[in-house]
Amino acid sequence: MATFKEFRNNVKPNWCPGCGDFSIQAAIQRAAANVGLEPEQLAVISGIGCSGRISGYVNAYGFHGIHGRALPIAQGVKLANRDLTVIASGGDGDGFAIGMGHTVHAIRRNVNITYIVMDNQIYGLTKGQTSPRSAVGFKTKSTPEGSVETTLAPLEIALAAGATFVAQSFSSDxxxxxxxxxxxINHEGFSxxxxxxxxxxxxxxNTYDWFKENIVNLATVEGYDPTNRVMAMTKLMETNGMITGLIYQDTSRRSYENLVPGFSQESLAHHDLTLSQDDFNGLLKEFK
Amino acid sequence: MISQLSWKIGGQQGEGVESTDRIFSTALNRLGYYLYGYRHFSSRIKGGHTNNKIRISTKPIRAISDDLDILVAFDQESIDLNGHELHDNGVIVADAKFNPVVPEGVTARLFAVPITAIAEELGTSLMKNMVASGASWALLGLPLEVFNKAVEEEFGRKGAAVVEKNIDAVRRGAEFVLEQAGGPLDEFQLEPADGKQKLFMIGNDAMALGSLAAGCRIMSAYPITPASEVMEYLIKKLPKFGGTVVQTEDEIAAATMAIGANYAGVRTMTASAGPGLSLMMEAIGLAGMTETPLVIIDTQRGGPSTGLPTKQEQSDVNAMIYGTHGEIPKIIISPSSIEECFYDMIEAFNLSEQYQCPVIVLTDLQLSLGKQSCEMLDYDRIVINRGKLVSDVPLLETHAQFKRYEFTEDGVSPRVIPGEKGGLHHVTGVEHDEIGRPSESSINRKKMMDKRLSKLDNLQITNAIHVDASYEEPELLIVGMGSTGGTIDEARARLEQEGIKTNHITVRQIYPFPTELFKPYADRASQIVVVENNATGQLADQIKLNVGCAEKVRNMLKYDGTPFLPSEIYSRSKELV
Known part of the structure; x- marks a missing residue:
């Protein structure tokens, strides 16, 4: 069985020293090993931005796509080969600005993939513009007088969209x-x-210290029940989303691949493509 | 006896125009006639005038006719709008309910049949379509048993009682009109058809079926006119083969999801029209850069913007050739018949895997939605070629990666799909090296660009152009694409009678333009007239750009939303000579 080291490659990330993304990279590698994957069984699909480079930094199959489109590509990969473990990843601009439409619909669709958003509340690779996750009043190159737009609450949106697995964490943890x-990864459906x-x-x-001061670990909240959707929504609203841990999980709903009528239980990528003569003749019937 | 006839039904959208046409033409198809349909419809569901026209012939036909023999009208508006198409001996079969009037200047005979009244008497006005088609059938003097069999198949699943009622409606429509006309009309007696089994389908169905035959197992798409039938067909069929259609949130997701699924090894496609293709341009660039196979159908309709969503146009040629930013290899093929709609999808999937690049299949609304006779499709012509897709590759050393973008003689690199132990590699839309890692090296950049673009140097497509060159030195070389071929041929037949020598080329491989094949015919013609449904002569520009002879290229353009008529091509050609 592969250890987390086998999910490392010899590529040096182009992230700045101290960037939170390093820990996320390490966490993906550890989690992949812990759930018993081999590198060839994992596909990491990423968007564009600093965070988007992650697919090149994990020893697995990697697809570095286009800005905001990691999720549709990742869903395509999973539908083509359900035996693969598919992780989609990108930044908050990628998932909550340009790709927000895909995020909401990927949640609704509930294909069995894991989406990790590396949320730094800013656009890094383009050198510091506001993001949908930036606080009101946050001064950036594109908001020199401070952002006047409301900060997006992605996890509340996710719950409203019918998410079956919602979690939040902090790269230091x-x-x-x-x-x-x-x-x-183990959850059946979109996480x-x-x-x-x-x-x-x-x-x-939004520095390391700032997060440490402001976030509440749900493990310390007495009586918190991650299977209770109303509680999850309430907690997110009460804390302005500053909580970490498993926020909500619904294990009762099957994933898209298991609900779509007739969808192959085996990897479609390994199907024989040939149509039999009988099937072909049958298909022509309705046009006669 | 006549060899061909044109029939049209008109009424309000949603009142049975479609179903009347369907049942009438299905029965004609059973008799072995060649059919060519044209739908006039609007971007709304209920209400608004709509009409379907079909041309019935004992020989293959691929064009709508200039005039009309029989018009079935559910309302006066249908007569007012379409009556002028009827020739002098034409016939109108109209619902007596609205007291039909033959407009001034129209000399056609009118048979007022109580279409609605008979249907209501039998229980429901829904059966108007049966009464109307029964009356049409009777005027042609065709055997009623064949028609009744079609009715049985249409309504069989609703039970014997429903079938019986509908057959009754057909009979009563037939009897009523025969009494008025004094029997079947002599001038509309069709010669017997060859009786050869044919298929009767729209281009979109043929392309969907072709995809299935090509091994396509996933389609990701967003609904749009006139492409939706492709996804609607496949969602009915794919589950039987383990696959599915995913209706995505937009065309961006449709195209990128298809890229993901192709990357992971499943033949996947999407289909759309102009507005959707505009949204897919970024994804097409990604497929080009990552050398991922991708097949996209563009069913052209009236543009720009929302344009004329339900009308004919061929104005996406430039957008398809030049649409993406940067430079990628790309193949555009344009079927010109229902048969080609089927076979071209198989070829498109093969080409996209052999050359690892996007392939666009370009049709137009008339080819996509016009129901036509189609020669029996040949199972033996379904050949699947997956190009350099490899499996069981040797294991890699630690940290080594599979050279997914290996420099090779023909520019095409071996491809593995995720899951292969020895195939680990990275794919990115960023410029990359042989193992897919981002690279900004100038040397690598140039080599990679050359590698990708050189892939199509050896592109060989059979029938890149269809040539009908009877003359060594024709006065006119008429060039078209898509659905216009049959119309051009009818115009040519008339020109021929007047001694005007024409050759005809249908361009199937739109891009890269098949210059070498095309040039000899261009050189020998006095003038080249390019027939296309757009306002700026996009195909003509490709000819000028690639073949030259700009001085003798003439445009024949139509962009009012309707397909060319043979008479229009005939007149304009005559003017030119």
Whole structure:
């Protein structure tokens, strides 16, 4: 069985020293090993941005797509070969700005993939513009007087869209993050894991210390029940989304692949493509 | 006895125009006649004038006719709007309910049949379609048993009582009109058909069936006119083969999901029309850059923007050739018949895997939606070629990666799908090296660009152009694409009678343009007239750009939303000579 080291490759990430994304990379590698995967059984599909480079930094099959489109590509991969474990990943701009439409519909569709958002509340690779996750009043190159737009609450949106697995973590908490990714992989259906991943270069507000001061670990909240959707929504609203841990999980709903009529239980990618003469003749009948 | 006849039914959208046409033409198909249909419809569901026209012939036909023999009208508007198409001996079969009037200047005979009244007497006005088609059938003097069999098949699953009622409706429509006309009309007696079994289908169905035959198992798509029939057909059939259609949130997701599924090894496609294709351009670039196979159908309709969503146009040629930013290899093929709609999908899937690049199948609304006779499709012509898709590759050393983008003689690299132990590699839309890792090296960049673009140097497509060149030095070389071929041929037959020598080329491989094949015919013609449903002469521009002879290229353009008529091509050609 592969160890987490086998999910490492010899590529040096182009992230800034201290970037939160390093821990997310490590957590993905550990979680993959912990759930018993071999590198060839994992496909990491990513978007564009600093975070999007992640697919090149894990020793697995990697597809670095286009900005905002990691999710449709990842769903395509999973539908083609359901034997693969598919992780989609990208930043908050990727998933909650340009790709928000895909995010909501991927949640509704509930294909069995895990989506890890590396949320740094800013656009890093383009050198510091506001993101949908930036706080009101946050000053960036594109909002020199401070952002006037409302901060997006992606996990509330996810719950409203019918998410079956919603979690949040912090890149400093490698243990919790690894565990949540494992749970996400093992969850049947779409799992969304938002990870606070501080941008040490452009975001001087949402720093490691700031997160440490402001986030509440749900493990410390007495009586919190992650199977209770109303409680999950309430908690997110009460805390302005500043919670980590498993927020909500619904294990009763089957994934898309298991609900779509007639969908192959085996990997479609390994099907024989030939149509039999009988099938062909049958298909022509309705046109006669 | 006549060899061909045109029939049209008109009424309000949603009142049975479609179903009347369907049952009438299915029965004609059973008799072995060649049929060619044209739908006039609007972007709304109920209400608004709509009409379906079919041409019935004992020989193959691929064009709508200039005039009309029989018009079935559910309302006066249908007569007012279409009556002028009837020739002098034409016939109108109209619902007596609205006291039909033959408009001034129209000399056709009118048979007022109580279509609605008979249907209501039998229980429901829904059966108007049966009364109307029964009356049409009777005027042609065709055997009623064949018609009744078609009715049985249409309504069989609803039970014997329903079948019986509908057959009754057909009989009463027939009897009523025969009494008025004094029997079947002599001038509309069709020669017997060859009786050869044919298929009767729209281009979209043929393309969907072709995809299935090609091994396509996933389609990701967003509904749009006039492409939706492709997804609607496949969602009925794919589950039997373990696959599915995913209705995505938009065309961006449709195209990128197809890229993901192709990357992972399943033949997957999407289909759309202009507005959807505009949204897919970014994905097409990704497929080109990552060398991922991708098949996209573009059923052209009136543009720009929302344009004329239910009308004929061929104005996406430039957008398909030039649409993406940057430079990628890409293949565009354009079927020109129902048969080709089927076979071209098989070829498109093969080409996209052999050359690892996007392939666009370009049709137009008339070819996609016009129901036509189709020669029996040949199972033996279904050949699947997956190009350099490899499996069981040797295991890699630690940290080594599979050279997915290996430099090779023909530019095409071996491809493995995820899951292969020895195939680990990275794919990215960023410029990359042989194992798919991002690279900004100038040397690598140039080599990779050359590798990708050189893949099509050896592209060989059979029937890249269809040539009908009877003359060594024709006065006119008429060039078209898509659905216009049959219309051009009818115009040519008339020109021929007047001694005007024409050759005809239908361009099937739109891009890369098959210059070498085309040039000899262009050189020998006095003038080249390019027939296309757009306003700027996009195909003509490709000819000028690739073949030259700009001085003798003439445009024949139509962009009012309707297909060319043979008479239009005939007149314009005559003017030119």
């Amino acid at each position: 490698l243990k919790q993050l690894t565990s949540l990714i494992e749970q996400g 969304l894991i938002n990870v606070f991943s501080p941008c040490v270069t452009f975001n001087k507000i």
